[in-house]
Amino acid sequence: MAMRNATQQVVRALEPSLTRSLHASPGSKKIVGVFYKGGEYAGQNPNFVGCVENALGIRSWLESQGHQYIVTDDKDGPNCELEKHIADAHVLITTPFHPAYVSADRIRRGKNLELLLTAGIGSDHIELPAAAAAGLTVAEVTGSNTVSVAEDQLMRILVLMRNFLPGHHQAISGEWDLAGIAHRAYDLEGKTVGTVGAGRIGKLLLQRLKPFGCNLLYHDRLRVDAALEEELGAAFEEDLDAMLPKCDVVVLNMPLTEKTKGMFNKEKIAKMKKGVIIVNNARGAIMDTQAVADACKSGHIAGYGGDVWYPQPAPKEHPWRYMPNNAMTPHISGTTIDGQLRYAAGVKDMLERYFKGQDFPEPNYIVKEGKLASQYK
Amino acid sequence: MHVLITTPFHPAYVTAERIKKAKNLELLLTAGIGSDHIDLPAAAAAGLTVAEVTGSNTVSVAEDELMRILILLRNFLPGYQQVVKGEWNVAGIAHRAYDLEGKTVGTVGAGRIGRLLLQRLKPFNCNLLYHDRLQINPELEKEIGAKFEEDLDAMLPKCDVIVINTPLTEKTRGMFNKEKIAKMKKGVIIVNNARGAIMDTQAVADACSSGHIAGYGGDVWFPQPAPKDHPWRYMPNHAMTPHISGTTIDAQLRYAAGVKDMLDRYFKGEDFPAENYIVKEGELASQYK
Numbered sequence: 093m094a095m096r097n098a099t100q101q102v103v104r105a106l107e108p109s110l111t112r113s114l115h116a117s118p119g120s121k122k123i124v125g126v127f128y129k130g131g132e133y134a135g136q137n138p139n140f141v142g143c144v145e146n147a148l149g150i151r152s153w154l155e156s157q158g159h160q161y162i163v164t165d166d167k168d169g170p171n172c173e174l175e176k177h178i179a180d181a182h183v184l185i186t187t188p189f190h191p192a193y194v195s196a197d198r199i200r201r202g203k204n205l206e207l208l209l210t211a212g213i214g215s216d217h218i219e220l221p222a223a224a225a226a227g228l229t230v231a232e233v234t235g236s237n238t239v240s241v242a243e244d245q246l247m248r249i250l251v252l253m254r255n256f257l258p259g260h261h262q263a264i265s266g267e268w269d270l271a272g273i274a275h276r277a278y279d280l281e282g283k284t285v286g287t288v289g290a291g292r293i294g295k296l297l298l299q300r301l302k303p304f305g306c307n308l309l310y311h312d313r314l315r316v317d318a319a320l321e322e323e324l325g326a327a328f329e330e331d332l333d334a335m336l337p338k339c340d341v342v343v344l345n346m347p348l349t350e351k352t353k354g355m356f357n358k359e360k361i362a363k364m365k366k367g368v369i370i371v372n373n374a375r376g377a378i379m380d381t382q383a384v385a386d387a388c389k390s391g392h393i394a395g396y397g398g399d400v401w402y403p404q405p406a407p408k409e410h411p412w413r414y415m416p417n418n419a420m421t422p423h424i425s426g427t428t429i430d431g432q433l434r435y436a437a438g439v440k441d442m443l444e445r446y447f448k449g450q451d452f453p454e455p456n457y458i459v460k461e462g463k464l465a466s467q468y469k
Numbered sequence: 470m471h472v473l474i475t476t477p478f479h480p481a482y483v484t485a486e487r488i489k490k491a492k493n494l495e496l497l498l499t500a501g502i503g504s505d506h507i508d509l510p511a512a513a514a515a516g517l518t519v520a521e522v523t524g525s526n527t528v529s530v531a532e533d534e535l536m537r538i539l540i541l542l543r544n545f546l547p548g549y550q551q552v553v554k555g556e557w558n559v560a561g562i563a564h565r566a567y568d569l570e571g572k573t574v575g576t577v578g579a580g581r582i583g584r585l586l587l588q589r590l591k592p593f594n595c596n597l598l599y600h601d602r603l604q605i606n607p608e609l610e611k612e613i614g615a616k617f618e619e620d621l622d623a624m625l626p627k628c629d630v631i632v633i634n635t636p637l638t639e640k641t642r643g644m645f646n647k648e649k650i651a652k653m654k655k656g657v658i659i660v661n662n663a664r665g666a667i668m669d670t671q672a673v674a675d676a677c678s679s680g681h682i683a684g685y686g687g688d689v690w691f692p693q694p695a696p697k698d699h700p701w702r703y704m705p706n707h708a709m710t711p712h713i714s715g716t717t718i719d720a721q722l723r724y725a726a727g728v729k730d731m732l733d734r735y736f737k738g739e740d741f742p743a744e745n746y747i748v749k750e751g752e753l754a755s756q757y758k
Binding site for chain 2: 128129130131133134136137140142143189190239240243244246247250251254255256257259260262263264266267268269270273274275276277278279280281282299300302303304305399404405406408409412413414418419420421422423424425427428429430431432
């Protein structure tokens with residue numbers, strides 16, 4: 093009896109929030125999307141759906157149902173286009189490649205907000221506890237980028253290990269100096285590669301690494317099941333600090349959370365082998381920015397590559413642009429044309445379910461009914 | 470001199486003229502793989518032995534080919550250029566960046582390197598095709614998951630990616646000319662770590678400029694070293710480097726050990742491993758006939 097009363101009290105306290113999150117209120121919705129601008133490239137490829145101009149390819153679908161769809165790339169500062177529409181938006185679609193930072197303050201001012209959708213994967217640009225407290229649903233298109241990112245990581249491992257970029261620079265500069273490249277170029281075969289995190293992307297990376305004949309290690313909160321571990325040919329490393337010094341290559345494959353923010357600082361990097369290669373397509377803020385730049389300069393890190401920075405877009409003077417032996421790009425690995433088509437389809441599917449009051453695929457939820465997904469707890 | 474050791478990465482062109490002048494010459498060793506920088510018929514006629522360190526670079530080159538496929542398909546280089554120039558324009562890269570998954574990849578030649586490449590491609594879930602003089606045995610073919618294409622001209626239009634894995638011989642010199650390239654899909658990606666002279670230099674540059682080739686990458690040129698004004702340095706959408714794929718530290722250690730082993734056997738009058746011979750007792754190895 094006491095339990096039931098206690099439960100009823102909790103439910104009554106949560107009621108306004110629960111009502112806000114579970115079902116779309118009827119009628120036409122205001123949907124706001126923040127994506128990167130396509131510019132001169134927008135019209136060149138009809139499959140280039142990830143840009144503002146092509147708006148995930150769902151404009152006519154939304155508007156024919158009577159919904160309002162506002163799309164912009166202008167997301168920063170108090171006078172930006174996004175700010176103008178926060179007050180009455182029902183749904184906000186954001187994307188990690190050009191992330192709109194959805195702060196507690198913005199959430200507070202979004203009085204009609206019900207749903208935050210991430211077109212892609214990684215919702216750390218949203219203040220998740222604030223979203224949970226406000227009764228919002230947060231979901232992403234789980235699985236939409238996994239293959240893309242795994243391919244991209246393997247590419248960067250090879251680019252750094254094989255010392256490709258100095259060679260390319262020579263080619264375009266009219267030069268030819270083999271020694272300048274070959275003295276520090278290695279095969280991947282036989283090297284020890286450790287992935288920090290063996291979730292979806294980490295596992296796909298290990299699968300792609302297998303035929304290269306490396307020594308594969310992985311660290312994760314959870315151990316992969318025995319049959320899959322054997323198939324992947326990777327050894328579980330329970331203690332991260334014990335794994336790091338063994339690795340010629342370290343790949344980051346965990347989400348950015350309170351626990352992982354700044355985790356790879358000067359001390360952590362010092363535990364790695366001198367001459368280590370690091371690939372990070374996870375989140376820039378997992379690393380200590382200056383510690384990475386210093387270690388590249390000293391040579392403790394022989395090569396650092398990835399497509400993630402903090403903040404994004406990376407400012408012109410971000411040190412990772414200018415440190416030696418980097419293989420950085422803007423945030424692109426999950427937004428190939430193939431990736432865009434997948435996450436656009438996933439967003440459309442979730443909007444459809446939202447309009448009908450249906451649940452999303454379970455793995456997509458980041459915040460549901462006031463609770464954070466396990467990787468963010 | 471009795472023995473001349475050369476290397477494809479900085480090739481000494483051993484012409485008929487040079488062979489004629491070298492009265493004591495007995496043995497030509499290639500520190501690496503590929504002996505097309507030697508006039509092989511002239512070497513055979515002069516009774517020289519020519520040998521290379523077969524197998525010394527196979528893994529190196531296969532890894533390097535896969536790297537260049539990814540670099541071109543995923544449009545990596547424009548992204549890197551943006552970074553070092555202080556820019557940030559995701560659209561400038563993403564509008565023509567693709568995953569490798571699901572694409573059709575064809576290797577022209579499925580010898581040692583071609584097979585190692587196909588093995589490394591397997592987990593990427595591509596549609597894998599190969600063309601060769603010889604079909605791979607059915608068991609290995611099934612394990613690799615690649616389909617045999619007897620007719621090269623029938624294979625070319627199917628491919629999103631083409632990788633060249635044949636030696637440079639009289640038959641293959643200039644083989645990929647304007648007509649051959651035109652048979653490929655518009656937007657094809659080509660990776661060539663085999664030999665530059667297999668391609669028609671200007672035809673490749675023109676097709677990159679027109680966009681018929683969406684990306685061309687490799688570490689081989691003709692001649693080498695490539696002159697400052699070689700068109701492949703300046704054509705759009707390339708992923709070229711000097712000739713480095715088979716001369717990583719790991720490969721150098723392998724081919725150095727292989728040269729030492731053959732010198733040891735030569736001093737003792739012993740045969741080399743059979744697969745190392747390129748010219749033996751006046752006969753050319755089969756791939757050069």
